[in-house]
Amino acid sequence: MKNSWWKILCALLLVYTFIAGFDGEVPARFILNETIRNLYFHVPMWFTMIFLFGVSTVYSILYLRSSDLQHDRIASAAANVGLVFGILGTLTGSIWAKYTWGAWWTNDVKLNGAAVSIIIYIAYLILRGSVEDEFKKGRVSAVYNIFAFVMMLVLVMVMPRIYDSLHPGNGGNPAFNQYDLDRNMRYVFYPAVAGWILLGIWILSLRTRIAKLESQIP
Amino acid sequence: MLKEIFAMVLFDARTELRRRYAFGGILLYVVAAVYVSYLCFLRVLEPETWNALFWIIILFAAINGTAKSFLSETKGKMLYYYFMVRPGVFILGRTFYNTLLLGFMGLLCLGIFMLLNGDPVSNFPLFLCSLLLGVIGLAAVFTLVSAIASKAGQNLTLMSILSFPIVLPLLMILIRLTNFSMSGMSFSDSLNYLLSLLSLDILMFVLSVILFPYLWKE
Numbered sequence: 001m002k003n004s005w006w007k008i009l010c011a012l013l014l015v016y017t018f019i020a021g022f023d024g025e026v027p028a029r030f031i032l033n034e035t036i037r038n039l040y041f042h043v044p045m046w047f048t049m050i051f052l053f054g055v056s057t058v059y060s061i062l063y064l065r066s067s068d069l070q071h072d073r074i075a076s077a078a079a080n081v082g083l084v085f086g087i088l089g090t091l092t093g094s095i096w097a098k099y100t101w102g103a104w105w106t107n108d109v110k111l112n113g114a115a116v117s118i119i120i121y122i123a124y125l126i127l128r129g130s131v132e133d134e135f136k137k138g139r140v141s142a143v144y145n146i147f148a149f150v151m152m153l154v155l156v157m158v159m160p161r162i163y164d165s166l167h168p169g170n171g172g173n174p175a176f177n178q179y180d181l182d183r184n185m186r187y188v189f190y191p192a193v194a195g196w197i198l199l200g201i202w203i204l205s206l207r208t209r210i211a212k213l214e215s216q217i218p
Numbered sequence: 219m220l221k222e223i224f225a226m227v228l229f230d231a232r233t234e235l236r237r238r239y240a241f242g243g244i245l246l247y248v249v250a251a252v253y254v255s256y257l258c259f260l261r262v263l264e265p266e267t268w269n270a271l272f273w274i275i276i277l278f279a280a281i282n283g284t285a286k287s288f289l290s291e292t293k294g295k296m297l298y299y300y301f302m303v304r305p306g307v308f309i310l311g312r313t314f315y316n317t318l319l320l321g322f323m324g325l326l327c328l329g330i331f332m333l334l335n336g337d338p339v340s341n342f343p344l345f346l347c348s349l350l351l352g353v354i355g356l357a358a359v360f361t362l363v364s365a366i367a368s369k370a371g372q373n374l375t376l377m378s379i380l381s382f383p384i385v386l387p388l389l390m391i392l393i394r395l396t397n398f399s400m401s402g403m404s405f406s407d408s409l410n411y412l413l414s415l416l417s418l419d420i421l422m423f424v425l426s427v428i429l430f431p432y433l434w435k436e
Contacts, residue, residue: 126376144363144366154418
């Protein structure tokens with residue numbers, strides 16, 4: 001019980017996110033209307049994904065230095081969970097785009113970057129599946145993971161800044177910084193980000209423990 | 219260090235020339251692919267089509283040309299290299315050699331492509347510059363990924379699965395640059411893109427030198 005305070009906090013934060021997110025005051029904006037509430041769900045999904053992929057990369061680096069299989073398990077589990085958050089982020093974004101841009105998908109740098117980073121991590125999982133030996137699997141996939149993470153950062157952080165984009169926050173489109181001037185949204189957005197990231201860590205720790213138990217089965 | 223790398227490049231070039239079929243195969247692939255595209259259209263292409271076809275042919279030729287740099291190495295030969303050269307020198311030598319190979323191939327492809335499918339490029343120096351910078355990046359990614367794939371079952375399919383998503387940021391910039399050179403933009407207009415291409419190339423080189431030693435040990 002002593003070590004599970006953050007799990008309780010995570011549950012409370014997410015309950016708060018859902019209640020205040022769906023029922024709280026939001027500024028009325030042209031076109032956006034109520035879809036502005038997606039800020040509490042779509043944006044934290046991507047933050048959590050980047051956070052988890054970052055964790056995965058850090059543990060890949062640690063694995064290369066230590067050859068400790070536990071590090072490899074964490075790296076692999078973090079990539080898996082990050083991928084789930086990435087797919088959720090794409091789905092929430094796609095639904096939002098249908099009601100504001102009028103299409104499920106557009107040929108936009110940010111969207112392409114998101115799609116490609118999901119493909120990169122699927123490739124990582126395929127690579128893991130194709131090596132038999134545990135230690136070799138860890139080393140080879142760690143190398144790919146580090147390379148992939150850097151390329152993903154280029155895709156989702158750098159590319160949208162040199163291209164024009166329709167996405168909020170790019171090409172003169174307003175991002176959330178301009179919306180939450182009335183502060184109401186800020187009070188929900190930050191707890192939402194913390195809640196989703198904690199949920200990601202929670203699932204990650206469960207998956208790591210499952211992987212460790214599985215490795216002990218002869 | 220430089221001398222060693224030079225010796226490595228020379229060694230690779232010599233082995234390549236000795237087994238002429240591999241090199242000839244790639245040349246034939248380029249010529250055949252360009253000719254097929256010519257037969258499909260039989261007229262001067264629209265700039266967009268030209269661009270797409272050109273880069274797809276280059277991409278596949280590059281993957282075929284560089285895949286063998288690790289995939290066709292036997293275990294004994296790798297062991298020989300392991301005792302002869304340092305890992306940094308080895309990967310840099312291979313990457314430089316592949317850069318030369320792809321550069322030659324790219325220029326050849328460009329020549330035949332322009333001969334058969336017309337020449338929509340109005341700023342030729344810009345096009346050439348981005349082609350050469352692009353080829354450096356492609357060589358760096360493909361060489362490292364080929365080393366990764368060779369550790370995971372030696373197959374070409376895995377190599378394309380792993381490298382296509384990673385190479386995409388590079389390709390996005392390249393396609394944008396060739397579009398610029400077709401619409402007659404000047405160097406100073408596209409300086410941003412050229413610089414990001416260059417920094418991406420440097421990033422890939424640095425990453426492959428750092429990461430390769432971990433793949434090296436069996």
